[in-house]
Amino acid sequence: MGVQRRTKTVERILVAFRDPKEALSAKMLLCRMDEGVNKTTVYRLLDRLEDDGVVHSFSGDDSIKYYARCHSCSDTLHLHSHPHFQCVSCDKVRCLDFEVTLDAPENLQVMESQILLKGHCELCSN
């Protein structure tokens, strides 16, 4: 049933996610919140915020779980059909703007699709 109390740590995590496109791992979040927050708390809050439809998650190419803001999700409806991009140079991960629909074989009942593009971002592609 997700987050019930608006604690300081919740506020700080939401601040870390102020960029609507940027995706963060638990470790990145821990680094940003310089004043000591426990990693267990971060992992648990990310779970709760995901339940609430505040953030969505996906697995990066490095097999690390990344989280980013949701924009039209709730605790009852989670819908993401946008791709994500991971820069192989600076390792930044983010949501891309366009939606993708794939027509999968009929015998498969597809519930979700995760698309991860890898390459060099604008800043790293020189």
Add this chain to the structure above:
Amino acid sequence: MGVQRRTKTVERILVAFRDPKEALSAKMLLCRMDEGVNKTTVYRLLDRLEDDGVVHSFSGDDSIKYYARCHSCSDTLHLHSHPHFQCVSCDKVRCLDFEVTLDAPENLQVMESQILLKGHCELCSN
């Protein structure tokens, strides 16, 4: 520079990958090879086979690395633009037949794309 010697363990791993579409994790491989093979060996062989263009890898929704046979790759050219499917019920993972091309924003220099569909496979969708 990949596999240089055709050892028994290499043979056994290639047998495990006889299904051209099925994707396997290191753990699954270890289970299949009932006679003791060390996990380090499996991880190392998978790396080498990937270098050689014999298998390709991708990250599952469970943040576990999966490997599957390549069909037209070599040590110099690795090219995969097909999606993968992971059944949320039986956890089997496999390659799908169709190729996908996405038009990413121009400012991004995309080198590779990973598409993972999640849902129920034919056998589990009742």
Add this chain to the structure above:
DNA sequence: AATTTAATGCAACTAAGTTGCGTTTGATGT
């Protein structure tokens, strides 16, 4: 058969993520 070096096994390690439990703290009622 002897030699060489890739491949293997083992133990110890790293890193992401989880769990149990005792303590703290935010929300609610009086």
Add this chain to the structure above:
DNA sequence: ACATCAAACGCAACTTAGTTGCATTAAATT
């Protein structure tokens, strides 16, 4: 304002995927 109670927290210990160093084994070549 204060007591209460469960949500949220911190800590330590754990699980699991994957890696590394090193000594040993076994393919390939002579």
